[in-house]
Amino acid sequence: MNEKEVSEIRRRFRPDKSNITRVRACYVNEKREIVSQFEQSLAVTPQEESERILALLKRTLSGTLGKNLIDVEFSTGQVAGSDEHRLLMALRNSSLKDEEAVQALYQKVIGSLSIEGDYLILLTHDTYDVPYRSKDGQRQDDASSEVFSYILCSICPVKMTKPALSYYAHDDRFHSREADWLVAPPELGFLFPAFDDRCTNIYNALYYTRSVSENHQELADALFHLEIPMPAAAQKETFGEILGDALAGECSYEVVQSVHDELCGMIGEHKADRESEPLKVSRQEVRQVLESCGVSDEHVEAFERRYEAEFGADIGLSPKNLVDTRQLELRTPDVTIKVNPERSDLVETRIINGVKYILIRANDGVEVNGVAIHISESAHV
Structure with a gap:
């Protein structure tokens, strides 16, 4: 999915925009025991509460593509007959009414996820009549040719607030406020299926991680049986180590400065051109920068070998994960x-x-x- 497609789905999470009528939830304590499960209708929920629930779900589609939002691609074999894909399709096709599938998802999350404290698993389903857009980008709401049916899962930490002194307007006094449990913004989550080219793509999902230093591969393994890219912070650290180790004595300030300037320039051009597709830098492009700085063939080839070993020969990386443009x-x-x-x-x-x-x-x-x-x-x- 690109930025425009993510934004289009994000705009769904308003009471007047979505077809979301209810959410399912599972509250898990620090001992990994299910405290409670419930299904809440948004139709009978006070508007303020309904908006807050939708805002929590919406946060699962926030952040930067390639950094917080990670594309997950299933193999043809998985789509044809794997247990993990079959479960996701059952959840989506039943609009979360398949109780066995819902419980199976809860158990996958609880059995794999390693985070401290209590958390809430939120699940919802939505159907979106995708409005047609002409070649000039004009939207035609009355000409829908695609219905995008999808599920969204948000995993939100539940934290204990501290006792505090609070002002109560109804009696114009300050009173002590007791400690209470508060649902925090999601730490992890996913969207299935993906919304690619503004169409349903059951071969892909979108995985969300709030942290750039921890992507919880154990959860991705349980849900998708796939390895996702290393966290953005680890990509930056690893890329720097590769440059320093492979270039050895030729890793000068001028070389690192040139690599930094080139990557920042790519990010700037991509933003100026209003490109919606995620930006990637390839191993070959970094090689060209190193060669233009006069780095010897021996050290350039050493860089390529280390890059392939750490990231893969044909894997492109987001420049935003490698440099700080500020x-x-x-x-x-x-x-x-x-x-x-x-x-x-x-x-x-x-x-x-x-x-x-x-x-x-x-x-x-x-x-x-x-x-x-x-x-x-x-x-x-």
Whole structure:
């Protein structure tokens, strides 16, 4: 799914937009015991509560594609006859009315998921009469050629609030508020099937993880029997380690700066062109950047071997997972320097009298702890 398609489904989660009439839920405690199960009709739920439930579900479609929203692709064999795909289809085709299938899903989540504390499994089903869009992008609501029937699962931590002093307007007084259980935004979840090219695609699902450092592969294994990409934070760390180890002595500031600038440039162009398809950078594209920096063939080939071993030869990565477009960071054991990526030219590395230095060109506006300082001529080397 691309950004436009995700946004189109996200807009469904409003009382006046969706066909969601009820949600199913399973409350699980920290001992992995089911505390309660219930089915709640949104038609008889107060509007404020209904909107909050839909807002929780909507958060399962938030974040960045490739970072928080991960495409899951089933093999032809899985779609043809696997237990995991058969279960998802049973849930969707029965509109969550197949009790055996619902209980099986609950048990898959409970038996596999490793998170601390209590949590709530929320399940809902929706049918969307997809409005036709002409070639010029004009929407025609009365010309629907596709009905997108899908399920959405949200796994929300349930946390105990702290006792507090609260103001009560009805008697114009402050009173103690007791500790209570609060449903937090979803930590994990999924959409099935995918909404690709604005059509139903039973070969794909969309997996959600709030954290960029933990994607809970154990849950993906239980639900889809598939390995999903490593978390975005791990991708960034691994990519940096590959550059440093493979390029060895040729991994200079200028080389890392060039890779950073190239990836940031790709992200900027993709955004400016309003491309909806997720941006990917390939192993070959990084190789070209390294070659343009004068890195030797030996070290370029070492980089490719490590890339293939860690990510796969034909796997493209999201540049947003590899660089921070807001800053370029230089770090020593004692000092951290953060630089505007657009002014990375202000930084250079030198060896002066046998000592290694990071030099930053400074004109006006230099501050230390918020205090403006002057660099005197006597500091001239």
